[in-house]
Amino acid sequence: MRTRLILGALALTILLPSLAALGTEAGGASPKVTTINLVQPQAYTPKAINGGTDDYHCTLVNPHVTKSSFITASQFFPGSKEDHHAILFLVPPSLAAAAEAANKGGHGWTCFGESPIPGTGLAQITNTPWLSAWAPGHGKDVQVAGTGTPLPAGSLVVMQVHYNLLQGDKPVRNSLRLWTVPSSTNLQPVTLNLYPAPPDVPCATGVSGPLCDRTAALSDLSSRFGTEAVGFVNAIEAICGRNPANPPAGNTTSCDWGSRSGGYVVRVGAHMHLTGRALKITLNPGTPQAKVLVDVKNYNFDYQRSYNVSPPVKVSAGDKIQVKCTYDPKLRSELPQLRKLPARFVTWGDGSSDEMCLGLVMTVPKLP
Numbered sequence: 001m002r003t004r005l006i007l008g009a010l011a012l013t014i015l016l017p018s019l020a021a022l023g024t025e026a027g028g029a030s031p032k033v034t035t036i037n038l039v040q041p042q043a044y045t046p047k048a049i050n051g052g053t054d055d056y057h058c059t060l061v062n063p064h065v066t067k068s069s070f071i072t073a074s075q076f077f078p079g080s081k082e083d084h085h086a087i088l089f090l091v092p093p094s095l096a097a098a099a100e101a102a103n104k105g106g107h108g109w110t111c112f113g114e115s116p117i118p119g120t121g122l123a124q125i126t127n128t129p130w131l132s133a134w135a136p137g138h139g140k141d142v143q144v145a146g147t148g149t150p151l152p153a154g155s156l157v158v159m160q161v162h163y164n165l166l167q168g169d170k171p172v173r174n175s176l177r178l179w180t181v182p183s184s185t186n187l188q189p190v191t192l193n194l195y196p197a198p199p200d201v202p203c204a205t206g207v208s209g210p211l212c213d214r215t216a217a218l219s220d221l222s223s224r225f226g227t228e229a230v231g232f233v234n235a236i237e238a239i240c241g242r243n244p245a246n247p248p249a250g251n252t253t254s255c256d257w258g259s260r261s262g263g264y265v266v267r268v269g270a271h272m273h274l275t276g277r278a279l280k281i282t283l284n285p286g287t288p289q290a291k292v293l294v295d296v297k298n299y300n301f302d303y304q305r306s307y308n309v310s311p312p313v314k315v316s317a318g319d320k321i322q323v324k325c326t327y328d329p330k331l332r333s334e335l336p337q338l339r340k341l342p343a344r345f346v347t348w349g350d351g352s353s354d355e356m357c358l359g360l361v362m363t364v365p366k367l368p
Contacts, residue, residue, distance in 0.1 A: 031181035033072070036063045038157060038178070041106045043171035046082055046163035052224040053341075054084070054351045055163040056112035060091075060103040061176065062156050069180040070148035070187050074141045076134035076159070080172040084164035084352055088131040088176060089116045093154035095127060100156075112225070112350070116158045130192060131157065131178070133360075135271065137303030144266045144308060146368025148187035151180055164352040166337040188364040190266070195323045197255035197357040198236045200247050201275070201346040204329040211344035214249070221349050233348050249345075253357055254324035256285065261363045264312035268294045269360035273352060274301050274335055278326040281359040283315060285322040293321075293361070306360070312367060325357035 038061040046055040076086050091099045095117060102109050102118045109118055116128045129149070132141045159174060181187075203212040211217045222230045234244035240255035242248065270279040276299045283291040294307045315321075329346070332338045338353060346355045 031185045034069070034180045036065070036178040036180065038063060038159075038176040040079070040159065040173045040175060043079075043173040044108065045171045046165060046169055048165050050224050052351060053165045053353060054112075055165065056110065056350070057108055057161055057163065058111040058116060059108040059159045059161070059174070060099050060106075060156060061159060063151075063178065065151055065153050065155055065180075068153045068183040069151045070183060070185055071131060071151050071178055072142070072148045072181055072187075073179040074132040075139065075177045076132065077175045077177070078134070078172075079174040080170060081167045082163045082165065082169065082172055083134075083174065084162040084167075085133065085135040086159060086161045086174070087133050089128045089158040089160065090131050090149075090151065091117065091128055091156035091158055093152055095120060096154060096156050099158065111160055116160060128158070133269075135304040136301060137305060141306075143190070143306070143362070144312075144364075144368060146186075146188055147190045147266065147364055148181070148185070149189060150183065151178075162350070162352075164337070166352055188366060188368040190362050190364055191261045191263070193260050193361050193363070195255070195257045195281070195321055195359040195361060196236055196348070197253045197323050197325060198233060198240060198242070198247065198348050199253050199325065199327065199346055199355040199357055200249045201251060201253075201327045201329050201355060202249045203343045203345060204333065207329075207333070207343045209343040211342050214345045214347070217345040217347060220344070221347065221354065225350060229349060236348065251329065252324065252326045254322055255357075256320050256322045259283075259315050259317055259319040259321050259361075261361075262315060262317040263363040263365045264367055265293060265309050265315050265361055265363050266312045266368070267306050267308050267362040269304075269306040269362075270294060270296045270299060271304065271356055271358040271360065272299060272301070272325055272327070273355045274338060275327045275329060275331040275346065275355060276301065276325060276357075277328045279357070279359065280322075280324045281361065282322045282324070283313060284320050287320075312364075315363060321359070321361060323357060323359035327355060 237244040
């Protein structure tokens with residue numbers, strides 16, 4: 001998941017144009033469903049820089065929508081095992097020209113740690129909302145009945161793919177399918193909020209090496225991804241009430257956030273990397289009103305999914321949302337993708353060999 005996007009989302013609400021089973025049109029008739037197939041115009045060969053093992057690349061595709069509609073479901077089809085994850089962004093008509101300008105020769109652009117469209121800046125993050133996100137094990141993204149997001153006429157789509165070169169470096173060609181209904185369909189908009197916690201996972205017991213020192217590991221993170229990557233680590237440490245210079249280390253991390261959206265929680269998601277073992281999201285922890293939204297006890301990076309909350313749970317702005325993650329550092333010496341890499345103190349980072357702890361909470365203003 002892109003660090004800069006998550007940093008922007010800590011303060012800004014992102015509308016998720018995604019997720020829905022079919023609603024009904026104003027007149028009560030079942031809406032007509034249109035299927036849009038989008039294929040990456042040409043294969044892309046991933047390449048890492050600065051001694052890293054990861055590449056983020058954005059590809060622009062045109063759904064050629066001439067009438068406004070709602071996206072009710074989507075499915076990303078990875079073109080190769082190098083695909084670590086993908087985020088699909090809507091480009092509204094107002095930013096279409098900027099996206100086309102960045103797409104020189106139809107080759108797309110590098111978008112590691114950047115906003116989806118070069119030159120538009122962080123201010124445009126909320127104007128390029130997520131259509132969906134894909135990770136291994138994810139299939140068709142269909143959510144709670146009666147929800148969706150507008151797809152204005154003239155919109156484009158960005159497929160941002162994180163390529164993991166630990167898996168290979170062959171040319172990759174990805175594709176995407178969208179299901180839409182007319183804009184007259186009565187659907188509830190879904191709001192996605194992202195709640196991270198900072199991993200600080202020491203090397204496994206009995207394992208040593210230069211990068212087992214946290215300061216050295218952060219320096220390596222900076223060399224691979226830039227100083228902004230370390231700035232993000234320090235920011236979430238501070239937000240979560242820790243000393244960025246000396247946070248508590250261990251195999252478990254958690255952070256409490258104030259909910260940024262009121263309404264009803266209808267769906268949640270869990271994201272970690274390869275050493276993640278468990279992720280739990282709790283509403284108002286430690287109170288009589290505490291409610292576990294999801295408790296993934298057997299997290300598997302190769303089978304990530306979202307979880308519908310049934311019945312939906314009411315949440316008010318300012319309610320506490322806690323995300324808690326558990327890791328197994330021994331997996332670094334056991335997994336084929338990681339065991340050839342040097343031992344390291346693991347912090348938040350965009351690379352496959354780094355870690356994340358990210359809870360995704362999706363709400364609607366009213367029950368659909």
